[in-house]
Amino acid sequence: MAPVRFYDTREELHQYTDSVLVRCPRCDRLAHRETHRSKAAGETSRWRVICRSCGLSWARWTPDKCPLTLWLQADTRHGTVWAYNLEHLTLLRDFVAADLREHAPWYEHEHRRMTLVARLPAWLKSAKNRPEILRTIDRLRASVTTP
Structure with a gap:
């Protein structure tokens, strides 16, 4: 063989950080975190957490305020x-x-x-x-x- x-x-x-699978902070099931980076210099990236189980949809400018656990x-x-x-x-x-x-x-x-x-x-x-x-x-x- x-x-x-x-x-x-x-x-x-x-290269893998724009789309991350995380635990939902509300229901502790599989959720998806997307990162949208701005092309303008000096701007921070915006990210969104979406959970299909409980319907959570968060949009934040800085991920430091809500630490998420990897799935x-x-x-x-x-x-x-x-x-x-x-x-x-x-x-x-x-x-x-x-x-x-x-x-x-x-x-x-x-x-x-x-x-x-x-x-x-x-x-x-x-x-x-x-x-x-x-x-x-x-x-x-x-x-x-x-x-």
Whole structure:
């Protein structure tokens, strides 16, 4: 059987923050937080929380006033696995499941920023933890996709 490959596409964490799955502050069920960034310089970003279960719809200018809990987070023996949304979770799953992890040749240059997968903790990258982490990721995905 050929090894599963993962190629680092050089994505960074901020690319997943515009759409985040969170716990509704009112009913503690799945809600969605959207961030709308203004193009004008000096303006803050505006975000909205929408819950389909209880009908909550909040719009705020600063997220500091109401801390929200991520929906996609679970503890393992080694640490906490978390993701902002399903796309972020898919990237983590693809990385953890891969037997062969590749990166671009310019990866080691100092002027390049570290990518999302380069910043992952060592326990998440370790092959010996792979089965437990994949089970956790699959359980997180099921918490969103099952009714």
